[in-house]
Amino acid sequence: MRTASGAVVFAASLMVVPALHGAGGPGSSPRSLLHRILQQVSPSREAAPAPQAVPEAGPGGPEIDLSALGDAVTLERRLRALLRESDGAFKLNVPGGRARQGDFSVGSSETIDGHLLVLQGQVDLFGKVTGNVVALDGDIVTHRGATIEGDALALGGRIQDRGGAVRGEQRALGVTTTRPAVARGPLERALLGTAGLAGVLLTLLVLGTGTVLFARSNLEIVSDTVTHSFLRSFLAGLLAQVLVVPTFGMLVTGLVLSVVGILLVPFVVVVMPLLVLAALVGGFIAVAHAMGETHVRRRMAAGVLVGSPNSYRYLLTGLTGLGAVWLVWMLFGWVPVAGSLIFAAAAIATWLLATVGFGACLLSRAGVQPGFAGRYIPPEALTDEYLWATPQFGVTAVKRPNPKELRDR
């Protein structure tokens, strides 16, 4: 398609060029027009200029000083900018030197006084250059017998030593090589994102399963704290987020100042971040448990038959719900504007729930204190032991009826 469209443009230009030739102005010559057309047809193709001297730009024109080559990156940037702005007819002032375009060679009996700048071409030196030599997008080749009295700088090329001599410094800034950017479509991005999300949820599920297995009561207390003290947990978590770093700093400072406490500093430095992380992850799992439990119990209350309503089911249900929030972003995040809004909503929701979980973990002391868990009935009342306990007072013991009394009745 590109070749065909280019051919059409080229053919059209052949008809247009003669008409434009008489329009006047230096920029509209057939050569410059053809140059522009060719650039449009194959924008990535570098136009190799024919060897030619670069005319001087005159007073006030663009100028390049080649006396100091220390900042090669800036010099290259300046040269490329001048070439881009030149629009075909390139002119340049080189104080104390000369500029050329295209390949250039210096014969064995020749001497170039001053600096030499060669643009978009290779420099083959067999003779002598008394100043510095700079090549842009070309190599500098110093053959046997060649001498550069100053420095040599190859921008987008190399310096090839084939027996020549460079009295000063040699610098070469190679061509930029970049890995081709892998363009991914929305479907591929969505699939990758979904896979990543599944990995995260699976990890949380494994951690949650372990928590249910080994610390179910703690998890349930934290979960109940989330359910019954949601706002309090959020405020506690918010405050904790603000205070965790200053608290850590104060703790370390206090230990250091106590002198004896210095021994504990390495322990605190390692353990406290781990505890904070555990509280965050544990709290998040508890939030998922609470969400799942609420959802399952409501379904059961509505009469739906739910098989094995236990903590494992609550956890799975809750994590699925949390994952659904991010799944929407995975699927539609590529949509302009809406994608960003969906991401913001998912991020805020996740942060909010994580804060609640963190606060609930702190309030319940990692599931040890049920004070905010909404458990108003004492634990012992939740068992049926009371049915078997002998009343200590208030109830008269029943006696076996006397047969004589029965006969009298």
Next chain:
Amino acid sequence: MREFSYERGLQGEKSLRAVIEFAAGTLELRSGPRGRLYSFQLYYDADRFEPVGSYDPRGAEVRIGVSSLRRGGVRVSRKDALPQSALVELSPDVPLSLDVSFGASDSRLELGRLRLSDLSLKTGASRTEVRFSTPARGECRSAFVASGAGEVEIRHMGNSGCRHWRFDGGVGAVSLDLSGEWERDARLVMQMALGGTTLIIPKASKLGVKISLSGFLAGFEGSGFQKRGGAWFSPGYDRAERKIDAQVTGALGGVKVEWR
């Protein structure tokens, strides 16, 4: 990524001061071929860093390395996103004053064959290995090593020819191999914070080592060392041909001796 090379031939210079600043990547430094004053080959991330290369003929000082641009930083998203590497070769023909600073890099310095007059090595979060595989040819006055959070390993210190060594350690570990040909006695002054120091002493050597410890919780693990008057002495210290006097000041970091 982009390639940068920078070199200069030897043209009668009597000495060289090399200042090397390498922000991130891997760096290898070694002695170069005769006739070349210095050579620098760099492969760098052109989006985030720029090459440094300049020479001041008045002071015979060369500055080479890579510095970060305004958007500087380390790409930590992918392991292969920061493949910066550099090779520095310095002339073995002239006395060399070497000043090296690393940021986050993995560096290997082979300083054997160089005519080292003094050395300054500053590392950040780096892993640095300094070797003197062959005896240095110069007369090294002093060597200073400052390690931040990185590891520093110095091998065959005896070949360095440096009489005075000073170490300022942070949280990183320092490992000093005292093997090599010690031409004269030497003094090591070490100020360590949290990082520990390991001294590797060759078993079959005529080297006597004295370690003086000071510091709140600086501990010492030295099998075979004897304590005399507040300092620890290696076996046969009084009869040793060459003596190393190590003064260690540490907060939490201690000194450990290994015999190899």
